[in-house]
Amino acid sequence: MLTFILPSHKDYDALNNVLLRFCSIACEQARLIVVESSDENTVLDNIDDVSDSRVSFLYQANNGIYDAINRGIKAVNTEYYVVIGLDDVFQFSNLARLVILLENLNYDLVFLGIEKNGRHYAYYNPFNIQSGPQGVFPSHTGGAIIRKELHDRIGMYDERFKTVADGLFLCRCLKAGCAVGLLGETYCSVGAGGYSKQKELSAEWESHLVRQLLGTNLLYSVSLFCFRAGKRLLKRMVGKVR
Secondary structure, eight states, rough: EEEEEEEEEHOOOOOOOOHHHHTTSTTEEEEEEEESSOOOHHHHSOOOOOOOOOEEEOOOSSHHHHHHHHHHHHHHSSEEEOOOOTTTTEEEGGGGHHHHHHHHHOSSSSEEEEEEEEEEEOOOGGGGGOOOTTTTOOOTTEEEEEEETTHHOOOOOOTOSSSSSSHHHHHHHHHHHHOOEEEEEEEOOOOOOHHHTTTTTHHHHHHHHHHHTTTTOOOHHHHHHHHHHHHHHHHHHHHHHH
């Protein structure tokens, strides 16, 4: 029914923690695919023994986050998948209930509530696509359950983008009229200091390029970029002064 795709990059303590939490839950309809940048021997030497048949590994995925996710998607053999990060804490204890909900729904995309920096977010704003991808949905990692078959129609994650290919893919799905549902309940605590945070300025530029692909007016998109990038730069300068 549902596969978790976990891109991993040599953080074996965090990886062991996720494996322990997932394997402790008895939900036979859930799977976990770890897409690791290291080689098999290195990984096996640094993680605890995993005998759970629901867990599988893909190794030497070191060509970027979206290459890793695309590789994981190709290995998914369930109807749905969700991407999680090593710094995300998904509530695996609620998996059985989530699977039942998915079985009774017929959505292509299901957005979940998330927690970030102590705040709860649960929304879906399809009319905000031209200003997005920010503000259209709360999160891709841990917050979006995606029907695998969508990739046959919409394509894989565009690896030309390093930070917002997920936003482009989901917005394309929404523009294509995919069936969307929102479960406002919080299922995942999303890390606030990960890759996207480190690359937030380049993410703003990529968001401008994504908006162009989605048909947003050029002047409007450039204005958004200048405003949002400027706001982030100002916050950085204020933080340094403090």
